[in-house]
Amino acid sequence: MHIGHRKSKKKPARAKPETMMSRLTLAIGGRPVKVEAMVPARPTRPHLMLPLFRELAGAVVGAAIASAAERGESIACGAGCGACCRQLVPITPPEAYDLGVYSRSLPSSRRRELQARFAAARVRLQESEMLETLLHPERVSEDDKESLALRYFGLGIPCPFLEAESCSIHPRRPIVCQEYLVTSDSAHCATPRPDTIRMVTLAGKVSSALARVDAGDGENEPWVPLIVAAEWSRAHPDRGAALPAPDILQKVLANLEKEE
Numbered sequence: 001m002h003i004g005h006r007k008s009k010k011k012p013a014r015a016k017p018e019t020m021m022s023r024l025t026l027a028i029g030g031r032p033v034k035v036e037a038m039v040p041a042r043p044t045r046p047h048l049m050l051p052l053f054r055e056l057a058g059a060v061v062g063a064a065i066a067s068a069a070e071r072g073e074s075i076a077c078g079a080g081c082g083a084c085c086r087q088l089v090p091i092t093p094p095e096a097y098d099l100g101v102y103s104r105s106l107p108s109s110r111r112r113e114l115q116a117r118f119a120a121a122r123v124r125l126q127e128s129e130m131l132e133t134l135l136h137p138e139r140v141s142e143d144d145k146e147s148l149a150l151r152y153f154g155l156g157i158p159c160p161f162l163e164a165e166s167c168s169i170h171p172r173r174p175i176v177c178q179e180y181l182v183t184s185d186s187a188h189c190a191t192p193r194p195d196t197i198r199m200v201t202l203a204g205k206v207s208s209a210l211a212r213v214d215a216g217d218g219e220n221e222p223w224v225p226l227i228v229a230a231e232w233s234r235a236h237p238d239r240g241a242a243l244p245a246p247d248i249l250q251k252v253l254a255n256l257e258k259e260e
């Protein structure tokens, strides 16, 4: 695994660059893969490095798709099929912070539209007595996660970013959404069962590696339900120490290697 960094040439020679290019050459599932994205040049936090982590996840997913194709399997997922977008979507804490940044960057009319959808979902969750649990995901045991996900799926709440059964934030969608691909018939996705859904197996999950970036050894994997991410991130401001981008990247790659 080779990791390289190059300062952006876009800045004047004497000015301190604000970003630098991060380049990785990895072997994923036996395939050589190159990943590159701009990252902050100054000490930073993981949510400001998400473009790189999305690229990394895309490379891992791409290698898995290529392996599936070699076995004669094709991906059933595509625009217009949003059945899985009614599931409980566990995003990483950095992505919860990033969604707040994204929301604030939107024109006010679009922001209000999305806020209304999140608010409607919040009402449904409150009525179903699931809201408190979802606002405190750290209290949900690993054993209880599956039944919670089943209860949530039973509510049929569409992700607020789902429009015409397609993801309206596709380039910025959570990494776990990038990683969720099936080769089974998409007709089964509305009522998924272990015997009807065939997931694409990944060499490692960047979502898990990123979720653990600030977690101690032996701690449960931190997660945040997408549907309450804005509320959660307001209640849990990111107070982690800023670190050089290469150090954060090394942590994520080390976590990813542990998964392989």
Ligand code: SF4
Pocket: 082, 084, 085, 086, 089, 159, 160, 161, 162, 163, 166, 167, 168, 169, 170, 173, 174, 177
């Ligand atoms: S973010 Fe996009 S891909 Fe993920 S659940 Fe929502 S609509 Fe679906």
